[in-house]
Amino acid sequence: MSEDIELLGFQIEKGLIPTTWLKVSYPTCKPLGPYVDDLVNRLKYIKGCCSEGVGRHVWLGGLFQPQALLVSALGDHSRVTHTPVHLLSWDHCMEPPSPGDSGLLVSGLLIHGARWNSALSILEDQPPREFISKMPEIWFKPILKSERKEESRHRYSCPLYETADRANYVAHVLIPSQHSPAHWIYRGVVLLCQ
Numbered sequence: 001m002s003e004d005i006e007l008l009g010f011q012i013e014k015g016l017i018p019t020t021w022l023k024v025s026y027p028t029c030k031p032l033g034p035y036v037d038d039l040v041n042r043l044k045y046i047k048g049c050c051s052e053g054v055g056r057h058v059w060l061g062g063l064f065q066p067q068a069l070l071v072s073a074l075g076d077h078s079r080v081t082h083t084p085v086h087l088l089s090w091d092h093c094m095e096p097p098s099p100g101d102s103g104l105l106v107s108g109l110l111i112h113g114a115r116w117n118s119a120l121s122i123l124e125d126q127p128p129r130e131f132i133s134k135m136p137e138i139w140f141k142p143i144l145k146s147e148r149k150e151e152s153r154h155r156y157s158c159p160l161y162e163t164a165d166r167a168n169y170v171a172h173v174l175i176p177s178q179h180s181p182a183h184w185i186y187r188g189v190v191l192l193c194q
Contacts, residue, residue, distance in 0.1 A: 004020065007019070008020060011032075012032065015031050015032045015033060016031065016032055017030070017031070017032050017035050026042075026064045026162075027162050027163050027165075027167065027168045028163060028194065029163045029164050029165055029194075030194070038194065041062065042062045045059055045062040046062065046063075054069070056103075056104060056105050057104075057105045057107060057137075058104045058105065058106050058107070059106075059107055059108045060106050060108065060109065060160075060170065060193050061108045061109070061162075061193035061194040062108070066162065066170050066193060067170055067171070069104075070090070070104075070140070070170070070171060073103070073104055073140070073142070074088050074089075074090070074142055077102050077103075077142040080102070083144070087144055087145055087146075088142050088143070088144065088145065089142075089143060089144070089145040089148050090140050090141065090142065090143070090171065091140075091141045091142075091143045091147075091148055091174065092138055092139065092140060092141070092173045092174045092175065093138070093139040093141055094116075094121055094136060094138060094139070094175075094176065095121075095139070096137070096139065097139050097141065101139075101141070102141075102142055103139055103140050103141040103142055104139070104140040105137050105138070105139055105140075106137065106138045106139075106140055107137045107138075108193070109134075109135040109138065109160070109173075109191050109192065109193065110132050110133065110134060110135065110191065110192045110193075110194070111123075111132065111133055111134075111135050111158075111189065111190075111191055111192070112131060112132050112164065112188075112189065112190050112191075112192055113126065113131070113184070113187045113188050113189035113190065114126055114133075114184060114187065114189045115127075115130065115133040116133065116134075116135050116136060116175075118136060121176060122176050122177055122178050123156060123158075123175050123176065123177040123179075123184065123189075124178075125187075132192070135191065138173065154176060154177060154178065155174045155175065155176060155177065155181075156174070156175050156177045156179075156181045156184045156189070157172045157173075157174055157181065158172065158173050158174075158175050158184065158189060158190060158191050159171075159172055159190050159191070160172065160173050160190070160191040160192070160193070161190055161191070161192055161193070162192075162193045162194065163192065163193070163194060164192055166190060170193065173191055
C-alpha cells in the first residue's frame with residue numbers, strides 16, 4: 001500500500017478530511033462527517049441554481065467563490081440601470097425588500113461574538129457561552145457609492161469570512177447597532193458563511 005493511500009485511510013478513520021481532498025475542495029474548518037453533509041447540501045443548491053437559475057435568494061456559504069456572485073450581481077444591476085459598475089456598492093438592510101427592488105437576499109450567515117436581536121433589529125452582546133448564532137436574511141441592496149452611509153455610531157461594518165479561521169475574506173456588511181463600532185471590533189465580531 002502506498003503512503004498516500006495509507007494516509008487517506010488514517011485520516012478517514014480519524015474523521016479528518018483527507019489532505020488530497022482539501023487540495024481541490026472549498027475552504028472549510030469542519031471535520032469529515034459535517035463536511036460530507038455540507039458537500040451534499042452544496043451540490044443540491046448548485047444543482048437547483050443550474051436548473052432554475054440563481055434567483056434572488058442566495059446561500060453564500062453554498063458557493064465556492066461567494067465574492068464572484070456579489071461582483072456579478074453588481075454587474076447585472078449596472079447593465080439594467082446603465083450605471084458604471086465602478087460607481088456601485090452594496091448597502092445592507094435587515095428588512096425585506098419590495099417586490100420591484102433589485103439586489104440579493106442572503107441567508108445562512110452566522111455571526112461570531114454577538115447575536116442579532118430580531119425584536120429590536122439591532123446587534124447585541126451574546127449571552128455567556130454562546131459564541132455563534134444565526135443571522136436573519138440580509139438584503140444586499142445595490143446603490144451608488146456616493147449614497148452609501150458608511151460605518152457610523154449606529155452601523156457596524158462587520159467583516160464577512162467564508163470560514164471561522166478568517167482566512168477567506170468576502171466583504172463587509174453594515175449591521176445596525178446601538179453600540180459604537182469599536183465595541184464590536186474589540187470583541188472580534190465577524191460574520192461567517194459556514
